[in-house]
Amino acid sequence: xxxxxxxxxxxxxxxxxxxxxxxxxxxxxxxxxxxxxxxxxxxxxxxxxxxxxxxxxxxxxxxxxxxxxxxxxxxxxxxxxxxxxxxxxxxxxxxxxxxxxxxxxxxxxxxxxxxxxxxxxxxxxxxxxxxxxxxxxxxxxxxxxxxxxxxxxxxxxxxxxxxxxxxxxxxxxxxxxxxxxxxxxxxxxxxxxxxxxxxxxxxxxxxxxxxxxxxxxxxxxxxxxxxxxxxxxxxxxxxxx
Amino acid sequence: xxxxxxxxxxxxxxxxxxxxxxxxxxxxxxxxxxxxxxxxxxxxxxxxxxxxxxxxxxxxxxxxxxxxxxxxxxxxxxxxxxxxxxxxxxxxxxxxxxxxxxxxxxxxxxxxxxxxxxxxxxxxxxxxxxxxxxxxxxxxxxxxxxxxxxxxxxxxxxxxxxxxxxxxxxxxxxxxxxxxxxxxxxxxxxxxxxxxxxxxxxxxxxxxxxxxxxxxxxxxxxxxxxxxxxxxxxxxxxxxx
Numbered sequence: 001x002x003x004x005x006x007x008x009x010x011x012x013x014x015x016x017x018x019x020x021x022x023x024x025x026x027x028x029x030x031x032x033x034x035x036x037x038x039x040x041x042x043x044x045x046x047x048x049x050x051x052x053x054x055x056x057x058x059x060x061x062x063x064x065x066x067x068x069x070x071x072x073x074x075x076x077x078x079x080x081x082x083x084x085x086x087x088x089x090x091x092x093x094x095x096x097x098x099x100x101x102x103x104x105x106x107x108x109x110x111x112x113x114x115x116x117x118x119x120x121x122x123x124x125x126x127x128x129x130x131x132x133x134x135x136x137x138x139x140x141x142x143x144x145x146x147x148x149x150x151x152x153x154x155x156x157x158x159x160x161x162x163x164x165x166x167x168x169x170x171x172x173x174x175x176x177x178x179x180x181x182x183x184x185x186x187x188x189x190x191x192x193x194x195x196x197x198x199x200x201x202x203x204x205x206x207x208x209x210x211x212x213x214x215x216x217x218x219x220x221x222x223x224x225x226x227x228x229x230x231x232x233x234x235x236x237x238x239x240x241x
Numbered sequence: 242x243x244x245x246x247x248x249x250x251x252x253x254x255x256x257x258x259x260x261x262x263x264x265x266x267x268x269x270x271x272x273x274x275x276x277x278x279x280x281x282x283x284x285x286x287x288x289x290x291x292x293x294x295x296x297x298x299x300x301x302x303x304x305x306x307x308x309x310x311x312x313x314x315x316x317x318x319x320x321x322x323x324x325x326x327x328x329x330x331x332x333x334x335x336x337x338x339x340x341x342x343x344x345x346x347x348x349x350x351x352x353x354x355x356x357x358x359x360x361x362x363x364x365x366x367x368x369x370x371x372x373x374x375x376x377x378x379x380x381x382x383x384x385x386x387x388x389x390x391x392x393x394x395x396x397x398x399x400x401x402x403x404x405x406x407x408x409x410x411x412x413x414x415x416x417x418x419x420x421x422x423x424x425x426x427x428x429x430x431x432x433x434x435x436x437x438x439x440x441x442x443x444x445x446x447x448x449x450x451x452x453x454x455x456x457x458x459x460x461x462x463x464x465x466x467x468x469x470x471x472x473x474x475x476x477x478x479x480x481x482x
Binding site for chain 1: 254255256257258259260261262263266267268269270271274279280281282283284285286287288292314315316317318319355356357358360392394413415417424425426428429431432435436442443444445446447448449459461
């Protein structure tokens with residue numbers, strides 16, 4: 001079975017300045033899990049050409065898919081499309097299909113088409129459009145790189161189009177159990193269990209509620225039977241803590 | 242004036258799987274702004290030794306400071322301290338001070354010290370401790386790398402200790418104005434204003450509320466007078482849209 005991997009590049013000073021809390025990583029991560037694609041890495045970079053190129057070229061060659069969010073609007077700080085063209089050594093051109101789609105969207109909502117609308121139709125030569133049913137201006141795909149908006153509800157619309165291009169594997173299944181102890185109390189046995197089931201990824205995530213420690217123990221795998229088998233043993237461990 | 246830069250490496254499968262929403266980036270970003278340190282990049286990597294080493298060694302040489310969060314607990318998936326030792330080519334040893342601190346914390350809360358508690362006192366040789374007033378087990382600093390817990394309230398406690406080591410610059414000031422138009426409507430004039438004030442970073446962040454577009458226009462700089470001057474001009478632009 002092929003193993004499918006992915007990375008995200010979040011392009012946006014607003015996340016790095018702390019002004020905005022990212023809302024896209026979790027959505028993409030969960031959607032990818034459903035179709036068996038593992039999110040291996042995320043980078044958040046500023047609106048700086050060389051930083052974007054380094055991240056995009058470093059990750060698109062390393063993973064099956066790369067998703068970018070942010071920087072495809074009409075303002076001066078939206079440099080993603082132009083920069084992706086540079087990363088691929090492609091011309092940055094007016095995509096006529098994108099222009100038609102944007103113009104139709106604007107005209108159908110009773111507005112006049114302005115140059116800033118058309119600006120969003122520029123993209124790398126040979127890019128394929130990813131339609132945006134929310135606000136018209138499409139994202140695009142070039143090779144294994146999927147370029148999406150940063151505004152969450154627009155990103156989601158474009159991601160659903162991107163999904164049509166993605167291969168899928170057996171979904172990655174995750175089951176968890178909450179225990180009312182700090183993680184240290186079962187660290188040794190949980191580690192031993194991980195050694196017995198190398199194909200099940202086991203994680204331990206402590207949290208505190210009302211001054212009491214609890215721990216979420218998470219088992220992840222594409223093999224549900226194996227998760228269930230390991231879960232039975234984990235519950236035996238927990239009962240004896 | 243020195244220019245201070247920083248990066249974060251978030252170590253954690255729980256963020257990449259979408260199970261957990263990161264809460265640490267925004268806190269660190271805002272704290273750094275206050276002391277004039279610019280957060281330039283964030284990477285989120287899995288609990289995989291080679292991925293962590295690549296991110297840590299790539300970023301610690303590129304920026305003034307590197308902060309890591311996650312993976313310093315007592316369970317088998319907590320590989321950060323050992324991996325940081327490897328990244329620095331340092332021995333991974335029991336830090337006696339850390340051991341004392343952890344033991345005192347456990348004993349003073351009426352519990353018995355177990356081996357998983359002591360596990361958290363292992364760190365790279367020559368690491369300096371970053372005290373944790375919440376749960377005892379300290380983070381550490383090695384060279385320009387600050388290694389902190391992933392659980393947000395513990396991370397915050399350790400970060401406040403890390404801050405004592407950080408140089409500071411003039412704080413990065415951010416002022417914004419909200420306009421009731423889509424960003425495209427002022428894209429051209431806003432871009433022209435950016436050209437006139439290269440030392441003020443100008444960003445445009447659209448959002449939709451009750452089906453109406455609004456845009457946040459943000460001006461950032463260490464020079465407040467310059468921000469205020471640009472803001473006067475920006476408001477003139479907005480009045481004429």
